[in-house]
Amino acid sequence: MSENVLQHGADATGLSDSTAAFLKAIDALGERGGIVEIPVGRYRIDQAPIRVTTPVHFRGDGGMVRSAIAKGGGSLPGSVTTLLFPPDRDGFVVVAPSTANAHFEGLALVRTPASGPNPERFARRGIHAQSRIWAESLYLLNWERGIDLDGRTNHPADPDHTTAFATNDSYVSRIFAEDCFWATYAHGQDAQASHFEHVLTLSCEAGIYDSSLAGNGYVDCYVDGGFSEPPYYLDTNQSVLLNCRCESHLPPQLGPGVTTVGGGFNVAELPVQVAKALGVTGAPFRQINGIPARHEGSPFPGGTANFATGETIDVTADGVKRTVQFTPGALTPRQVAERINAVFADLVLPRVATANGFDDALTVEGWRGHATGKVTVTGDPATLAKIGFPAPSPSDGLNSAQLLSAPECSHVTFRAHSGLKSDGTLGHDEFGFEERLEVVMAHDGIRPLFWQARGDTADADEFGVLREVEKGVRRWTFARASNPTFISLAFTMPEDSLGPDQLMAYRGLWLQTRGRGPRILLCSGVPDDTQGTLEDTQPPTPPHDFAWDLAADPPKRYVRMVTGWAADTDAGGSTPQPRPPLELTLSRSSLMNVDDAAGRWQFEGGQVLREGNRVADYASTRRVVTGGTEAQNTAMLTLTLFFPGPAGTPPENLTLQGAHDFASGDAVGSVSAASPTYADRIGARFRWTGQALVIG
Structure with missing residues (x-):
């Protein structure tokens, strides 16, 4: 109709x-x-x-x-x-x-x-x-x-x-x-x-503004402007910019949750003092501002503020303090903003105050788009109330997103996980890995363009992006940083001591190709046995999974054996590194005592678990000899672990010998024999406490 x-x-x-x-x-x-x-x-x-x-x-x-x-x-x-x-x-x-x-x-x-x-x-x-x-x-x-x-x-x-x-x-x-x-x-x-x-x-004058809760998607947008406000202002949400561009006098202000893929932000040359205040000197990708400190006031009572003679307020924006003196009479939010901006005019910076004509309210913000940005508005409470201050929900500055520009990508996609369970411990949950990650690589197969992650935990520093997140879908750009406290996988900045664009992986990150095939662990240093958990869906048949030590020069590859990581001699690792301790759980399924004229035999059998997954079976014997062991309430111990191998072949194995203490239930000793795969464990000490078996 x-x-x-x-x-x-x-x-x-x-x-x-x-x-x-x-x-x-x-x-x-x-x-x-x-x-x-x-x-x-x-x-x-x-x-x-x-x-x-x-x-x-x-x-x-x-x-x-x-x-x-x-x-x-x-x-x-x-x-x-x-x-x-x-x-x-x-x-x-x-x-x-x-x-x-x-x-x-x-x-x-x-x-x-x-x-x-x-x-x-x-x-x-x-x-x-x-x-x-x-x-x-x-x-x-x-x-x-x-x-x-x-x-x-x-x-x-x-x-x-x-x-x-x-x-x-x-x-x-x-x-x-x-x-x-x-x-x-x-x-x-x-x-x-x-x-x-x-x-x-x-x-x-500006361009595109977004302070929504979760964010929106922007595709093929172009802004010519950004004279007194940024061409793109995207706040504390997870908006995505795909192939967006701008020609502007000021840098975009993008919060840390924003993802930018492709496109380009061309920022005009700024006066020296402006560039210094905004922190936009350096490589082009750094010319993206974060979110400055921002205080949005309440509506002016009656739409105007009626000032008496001598009334003033103090505005401190990112360390610069100015006193604003009002002339007697009624002023609109726009006129108050003009007074505030006038006292900061000598800095030749973007405006400090703006008027919201729709709500008759005033906003005061700084210009430092990173976490050091601070704003305060102080004065006599009666004067502040006239302009809707203190602000109901003041916010400090936030670090910025980073721009990843590339005209094309290979669409080679990996799946990965952060190696954390939902409770924050290492490993994986019953229904798979809690944090999943998809990475799209550039055509050269080296440069990552963007990643998308899914999960339910609210990690404040997950994957190197510092922010609070909600349940559901989250998107990140790769972090560029050199602080190992905050990152899992990162690329160094140009001024980093390691040089520009060096890949670092402090906590380790898995990459897993779609479909079947080995997984790859990226880490810095020798991989730890807490990484690379074996799964029931992937039989523990060596070689299984690979790890790259990205801190080595050149990077060194390790192969995952059933009992841990070993240097891959075919990939430049000619000198095997000492293996980290092997931590297992012995789940007993049988226990039998047999007495004879010389003393007692105790036979035990069960399964060997690693992080909840069955990796082997075990059998042990404890021998009590009358007149030889009873004085110390101990027994001779032999424990053999049988790792499954190809059908029709003897299992790979480790044999441990030592002494068992009946008073504490603990056992200590060393590895006495092993099949070729685990021969480098011979001589390693072990301790068996309760169900926990640790082979050093």
């Missing part, structure tokens, strides 16, 4: 107001909604915003191309459907919760420039979405926020409004934003899991 706005009296010349015609077309569709056809032309919407409460599809005739309204106010003949809105009004408001899915297509949404002294260059929102939308092929001009995905659960400017907004799963495609502040703006708990593609900006 569709309705044409011209049939309801719309004026396509732009000489008169068409608001009533648009509303009539929407009403004619009824509660079930439908298509509102808007032919090519210029339509004034003087009574904006248009409130959308039903699933209406607003379909114009073109929009991604430049608008029929030139920036100077003239017209370009024909071309597209253009809607003209007043300078102090939003364009569309998609009202929650009844709207199932409003749809905007082929439109140019233009905010008419304000006139008079000191007019606001940017204001209001082209589309204020309070529930899920579908937006494609749109041109946006002169907006504070071109498309605002509002997923907030509460509304500071309207505390009586108790309905939570939810714009999850929105779709935004082929957007051209010109002379806007933010082209797209996603914020709040339920503004996540949306898809943005081909969002292009031209001469915008």
Whole structure:
């Protein structure tokens, strides 16, 4: 079902107001909604915003191309459907919760420039979405926020409004934003899991903003702007940027959970003091800022702050303190922000204060995009209350994501795990490894492009990315660091003492090819026997699994035997390294005593377990001799471990001999004999306590 706005009296010349015609077309569709056809032309919407409460599809005739309204106010003949809105009004408001899915297509949404002294260059929102939308092929001009995905659960400017907004799963495609502040703006708990593609900006003050809870996906976006705010501002979420680019004066600000794949961020040369403050000197991939400290105040009581003579506040942004003195009278949030920015003007830095005209609130933030960033706003409590401070939820700075640029990748995918159980101990859980990792490599097979991890634990430093995570799917870029405290697998920075791009693996990381085949363990130093757990699905037939010591020069390969790691002589490991202790569990299934004239025999048998998996069987004998062992309450001990081998061949084996103490139940001794595979264990000492057997 569709309705044409011209049939309801719309004026396509732009000489008169068409608001009533648009509303009539929407009403004619009824509660079930439908298509509102808007032919090519210029339509004034003087009574904006248009409130959308039903699933209406607003379909114009073109929009991604430049608008029929030139920036100077003239017209370009024909071309597209253009809607003209007043300078102090939003364009569309998609009202929650009844709207199932409003749809905007082929439109140019233009905010008419304000006139008079000191007019606001940017204001209001082209589309204020309070529930899920579908937006494609749109041109946006002169907006504070071109498309605002509002997923907030509460509304500071309207505390009586108790309905939570939810714009999850929105779709935004082929957007051209010109002379806007933010082209797209996603914020709040339920503004996540949306898809943005081909969002292009031209001469915008900033670009793309995302402070949603879990993040969104951005594909093939391009920002030309970033003059006073970053071209990309993605906060503490797990957003993904794929082949996104920018040409800007300021670096992007990407939180540590953001993944960037492909693309490129070209940042203009900055003044020396700005580059130093932002920390963007060095290699291009370091020209990505993290999230600076940020304090978002509450709404101004009454929309303005009424100051008396002599009232001041102190603002300290990243170690730089300034006193702000207010003139007597009423000031708007915008005017207060101007006062604050004026006292920091000598630093030639990005703005410190911004005004949120939608909530009549003030935001104060620093410029250091890393964990050392701090902001404080202090003063007389009565003065602070006038500007909505102290901030309800102040936040310090956060470290940044890293950019991994490559035009192509091999799509060779490995599976891996961190070697941790869900309780944090080494090993694997009953249903497989708790932390799973997929790595996509570059065509050269060496450089990793990105990885995706899944798991249920909230490791603060998992895989070298320092952040808190939620259950479900998490994505990481490879960490570049040189601090072994925080990383499992990393690549060194250019200034690292080891040189640039050296692979390090402090705790070890498994790589496992899809399908059958050996696994590969990357580690620094000689692999430990707690790594490379044997699984029931992979019979322990040597050689089994491989490990690379990445700290050796050249890297040294080890082969996994049933009882532990051994240097692989075919891969440069000509000098075998001492094996680490072999830790096993003996699970008894039989015990029998047989007395004779000389004393007593005790026979025992059972299974040999390693980290819960059966790897061998065992048999032991204890001999008590009258007049020889009874004085010390001990016995002669012989223990043999039988490791399964190919069918029809004798099993690989280890034989241990020593003494058993009946008072403590412990036994000590050494390996006396072994088959060729374990011959290097001969002479090694052992201790058997309870079920635990440790062979040193």
